[in-house]
Amino acid sequence: MLLGMVDDPRVVLIKLADRLHNMRTIYALPIPKAEAVAQETLAVWCSLASRLGVWALKAELEDLCFAVLQPQVFMKIRSELTSMWNSTSKDKSMRRSSIRSDLLASTKEVHATSTHDLLSSNDQEQSNMEDLLQAVLPFDLFLDRRRRSDFLNNLQSNSEASIRKPKIVDDAAIALTSLAACEEELQQELLITTSYIPGMEVRLSSRLKSLYSIYCKMKRKRVGIRQVYDARALRVIVGDKNGALHGPAVRSCYSILDIVHRFPVNLIIYLELPMSRRLWTPIDGEFDDYIINPKGSGYQSLHTAVQASDSSPLEVQIRTQRMHEYAEYGLAAHWLYKESSVNTGSGMSNKIKQSTSYASSSSEDEITDGMPSKYISMKVGHPVLRIDGNHLLAAVIVSIEKGGKELLVAVRFTLEASEDVAERRSSFQLKRWEAYARLHKKVTEKWWCAPGHGDWSTNLEKYTLCRDGIYHKQDQFGRLLPTFIQIIDLTEEEEEEYWMVVSAVFEGKETSTLTSESSNGDRSTSDLPISTPLSDPINNKVHLLRTMLQWEEQVRRRASVAERSLGSLTDPILREVAIICWPYGKIMRMSTGSTAADAGRRMGVDGKLLWVNGQLVLPQTELKDGDIVEVRT
Template identity: 35%
Template sequence: SNPTADALARIDGKLAGSSDARARWLAGEAVRQAILAELDKLATGSNAQCALLLYEAMQAGCEFAPAELQVFGEEVVDLIEGQRAAGKVWSLYSVRSGAGAAEGLRRMLLAIIRDLRVVFILLARQLVMMRNAGELDENDRRALAQLTADIHAPLANRLGIWQLKWELEDLAFRYLQPETYRQIAELLDERRNDREAWIAGAAATLRKALGEAGIEADIAGRPKHISSIWRKMQKKGLDFSELYDIRALRVLVRDVPACYAALGVVHSLWPFIAGEFDDYIASPKGNNYQSLHTAVVGPEGRTLEVQIRSHDMHAYAELGFAAHWRYKEGSGADASFERKIAWMRQLLEGRDEQEDDSALLAAFRTDVIEDRVYLLTPKGQVIDLPKGATVLDFAYVIHTDVGHRCRGAKVNGRIVPLTHQPASGDRIEILTGKIAEPRRDWLSTHHGFLHTGRARNKVRNWFKHADRELNIAAGRSVLDREFKRLALHNVELESLPARFHLRSVDDLYEALALGDVTPTQIARALHEGGRDPEPASARVSPPPKPAAPGKDALVIEGVGNLLSVLARCCQPVPGDAVAGFITRGRGVSVHRADCRQLQRLRTLDPDRIIEVSWGGAHQRAYEVNVLVRGYDRKGLHKDVSNVIAAANVHIFAVDARVNPARNEVTMNYALRVADFGQLSSLLAQLHAVPNVIEAERKL
């Protein structure tokens, strides 16, 4: 039987009983036929088309009992469930609702893992919807475009379906940044005739040279995609006129040897531009894309990009798996597909069903949307990771146990810290111990050990299986170390658990041990008073210029609107327990409550001691002294200063002393920070610098 015909017959029977459903069904006919046409190009088979029709009928208002759907087989039921899950992901972007979006993403990924045709249906539908997005109102159009940019285009890219990926990206860009899209489109159109004539001439020259070399090749101008033009302009800081690949040729040859032979001909014809050659045949991209890319100075001194690949590589580049894997009804996925979607399983593995699925959304965006780096194992296997991933992330990709036992790493034969972020092409060797001993500070975002949610989740699961009392003790130790670094004493913690939706201080300690709450969040909570703590991933804004002391800096209790200054002897920072001393002619001098100078003043003249509390302190910057001690090496001072600068912290004085006998260097920095949160994050980053022994606030 024909599943598509059977589905249409069953749908027709359902529509006969509902005029409203029939009207909605007929109204969607043009869109439905367009989606079916895209599925036909992808050769997904009749079961996929059947599942599309049944799902569209449900959306129109037809109701099907589970038994009625089972008639079409488990494959069709799974394909329908995948479409339902994707509908929930849409709610994340819809202005009407956001309920169930993260769970929808989980189910959608699971459905794709079970059957690749789910993603073909989703991409085909999204492409047709984007082609018709101009008919929607502004809010729905932007929401649809954002969903496409965040979910569908990255999925098409990771699965290698570039034919759909490029059009999805361009359509999303058109509606998300309409003015920029229009400007680039006009620039392309203005010079179209001249450019096409120039490209035709360059193609003829290359075709003749390849023929003389005995290389059979198909040569054509390569269409430019507006979204990719914009990304390149942003990434490289170039003007439109400076782009190398506005003028581009695609050369298709018989096999891999012919690719390199053609490259030699191109470089013999025109001088190549250094730094613009990429060999994706020897080192394919993570989505299996293969091609040679080069840029040359072509005729008339104009730049020209040339892409060279075999016909098979080109077919794959256009349709990904659909190019060579025509799905047979009732058969499973092949080994290459299993490798392709392994990242989806990795994304979902070990994830607690009860945890907040917003973490899954964040992990999806990190692992799918971000730029990738392509790294090599010692045996030459290519591993791709999100840009910003560390060597410790790499260890966890190799195997969970390798990550847990990781003690160090070598990049291109050189030992590097676990926070090192490798670049594409680096060869990485993981150094392991015999015992699995992940460290708790690996969970902290500001320590910089892990970038991917997947690796962090593996570490978190390791510690979740530890005894609660051990976690409480570990969390207490983490917080004690943080308070010591910040030079805080006698901190009142009883009010803090409620700020993080926890019941007790012990729960807070356990959350610290598991990485669910970070020391920086607690430091920021102490500083902010009644405001909710920011999530651990929140960026720290650069500190504003120091404000003049006065009523905006402190709330002075019981003495009216007096001038106030921060005491230089102890340099209090928001969050410190403080007290005031009424000076003669300089207003109120504010000291840390444990300041020795304040204790002396309290003994000499107790009547001039007053209570003060922090008010709008977050609006100004504060001076603190930070001590950094480490084993001396070349470049240590530069590395420490770079970390401080990267944290947007201002250095206004520094003093460094070397102890040759102990081979140690002590650096005292006078800094301006915005608050405890920024100081806490900075101290953690400084402690991670190679050779640094300690980094703490100095009183």
């Protein structure tokens, strides 16, 4: 198979599809044989699918293997998820989609009937393997919304016709129904609250985390199933017209985030916000802004976990089309991120602490031990972004109070930052650092030091660290507002570059000289490998894969050189090629350089059409070693 992949990568896709079919019908095998096949699939084929980026197929393979290897745990996790997603909220929303009312009602009825039969008969035996495999949802249900709708409609028809299914199959259907209900609820909300802009169409997709991934995450983080907030997830993708509207698309991402998050009722009334603008309640500490602070791989997206209308966790990811393409097909390798977070997650906080080389010496600026690790690098002058709906403005920290729990921030209302966020890692970073530095210098020279100080373009605002882990704006009455700031995480290179620009601006020097020096430094160090204790294991694995590819290129090069030198050899055996005559499988040896016409004459079919390796070829086509020559009549 590996040799076949060299010439045609589709070979491995066919093998993956074949293995998926085998796993779907593995109930026909004896239990020991099925377990052996499942173990091999989990160790080899799931890993291969992960490397190829076929995530949906990988998830289904994992669940099929999980159902065979650990059926009791499989049923327990499925049952717990069903009881969590099937619960009825006391305060139901007035805006419920038809799919939620109809499908949830039908699935609940089937689930209740199955549960009643189970309890009345006292049958505690586990479902057979075929039932467990049926409970694994096909991966293409999440790729095609129409097929998923047909699946749910078929479920409703079966329930009306009193066609009983195993309880665990009904549980899987309930999970899919709850996800479809959340997706339609968000879609209806976006249709009401967002405006249509050509080129910035919003697309929705959804997925259920595989039970095996949930099981592994529970073991790795030692949490209960209710703490796995991404067991079901929605993804919102905002079009950017092939990057031409990337800045407005970024603003639209934050606008959608503002719609998804629902603030407390008293805060909504105080701000006179319509209730329809707020959809779900965010879960404290589960908001990650990877747009402002991309991951090391360059991955950008907004991640938030919310309590959906059924009072169960739901993850929502929001990104632009270009961010999505980079995450799915670009350098942001998902398997690399996953393995690095698993293998070295415990050392992350240590690395952050070690990389913070500019902690303030002032007692007022020191960060307490109880602060989140991502805020320990703050000091006066650090750049931040102020986010109010879809408005992103540049700002800097003026003072740090109460051990970092309160910040005084200077905001420049004329310094729109959406384009800066969209292209943060670009070559024009020094110009943005200069804008932050000049804002910091202006506040320092004006001696502004309290909330409300400023002029027509700049204002000082107070922000308080809340229980959701975000700094929210505080008004003059001490009340918290939805407006918040995001601290810009700086790498060691960016940190050095930023404070170098700040120093130059305060001293009145030109930053153009810094640009040339920085570019020269980047060119001199761009080719050097960056190795840290955090990424060493993963870098070693990537280095091994690259070495294997280089070794393959060397082997191919040597083989081509050897093939070209065959004509100068005198040994007749080395100057022959072996072909296979189909359909009888006869091996025929011919001299190097023989054509399809020569093979036809040897086979006694001179003048007829010949197929080589399944393709019709011209008579003068040169044959290679191992070619399959076929005559079709």
